[in-house]
Amino acid sequence: MTEVVKVKNVQKKFGKFQALSDVTFTVDAGEVVGFIGPNGAGKSTTIRILLGIINRQAGEAQIFGKDVWKDSLDIHKRISYVPGDVALWGSLTGGEIIDLFMKLHGGGDQQKRDELIQRFELDPKKKAKSYSKGNRQKVGLIAALSVHSDLYIFDEPTSGLDPLMEAVFQDEVEKLKHAGKAILLSSHILSEVERLADKIVIIRQGKVVETGVLNELRHLTRSTITLETIQTISDFARVVGVHDFQQQDEHSAVFSADNHFINDILVEATKLGVKKFESVPPTLEDLFMRHYEG
CATH class of the missing domain: 3.30.70 (Alpha-Beta Plaits)
Known part of the structure; x- marks a missing residue:
């Protein structure tokens, strides 16, 4: 399988605090990797490094064979990212924000956008300032899923969604996987990870404590x-x-x-x-x- 994400011995400190210590894992094309751990374990720090928002102190971090810090602009053209709390422009409508995100990414599938708006039951004509947390998440998910990417990074993507909408998200991830896309899924909903993930990476206190195929880990x-x-x-x-x-x-x-x-x-x-x-x-x-x- 084609290796899309490579993280090897990554370390990150904030002052004297060791946020990440020798974090190592990979994500291949057509693979969903569940990235789990409690709050403060280092999940979001790892994702911010992959997105080129912060730089690591040591180790390798590559996406598509390119360095995530030096080549972040090129990498961003081929990835979609949804954070756990999507911040929106309050004066714009949901539909306008989705269109803006798609345009910033470099185009997308208008038919897919309209289909997702229906599936996620979003009113695209409402101003974003009137949206609940769940509806803000829907805007981020629709925008991310409406563009053509090779890697999808989801950081607590279904936070605020009801179970029916979670099921819609899971169905869309299955489609991406079958289309050969790489997916890194960080979620606190373990049943969601269990259903979707081919491989699990468990991080604790900045260290990867377990990694492998779920059926293999069950032997432990x-x-x-x-x-x-x-x-x-x-x-x-x-x-x-x-x-x-x-x-x-x-x-x-x-x-x-x-x-x-x-x-x-x-x-x-x-x-x-x-x-x-x-x-x-x-x-x-x-x-x-x-x-x-x-």
Whole structure:
């Protein structure tokens, strides 16, 4: 796959505060990368470096093989960006602002613009000063999705949108992905990232603590097992690989299990006579919380 974004060992300090420390990840064409972490983890700082707004102190940061700081003007011609809080000109209408953004980018698809206005249920004739936060986000999203770009950077893009509009956004991202576009998606809505992302990058305190395909990362966390047996289940808590054992009654329990012990656990369960064995793989939220508990 074609590498569109390359971030390698990027460091950034604000005074004595180390905002980013050796941040490394890539985004390929046709790939959605979920960039997640709590407030203050370094997500927005990384995105501002990619956009050429601030410069890094060390490391490599490239888009389309070009340096994000030195070649930012050339890079911007081929990217679309939506921040978590879109600031607009209050005296202009939503439609006028969308047209202005499209013109500044260098043209766009007027038919796509009109279609998105309908899909996002935006009134383009209203002045921007009368818009809610959700409607301001819609203006930014419509403008970004109406122009032809090779890289889309979304920083909390659905902030303020209702679930129906979130679904519209997710559908549009799927279309971009299938068209071979590269997408960097920073979002606090983990279910959104889980649905859309091919790869996850988790950042904590300025450091990337986990990166990889979601299915691969799930091997690092425990599955939740619901077990119902014919014989009494009370001694099952002692089985290797079983954690957080919660007995429901004499014959049933819920517990978490290390994935590499699942087969051994199932063998032990059959000795008690299995009536029910349900294994639920960990969610992105489980993986995320594992890095932030405490």
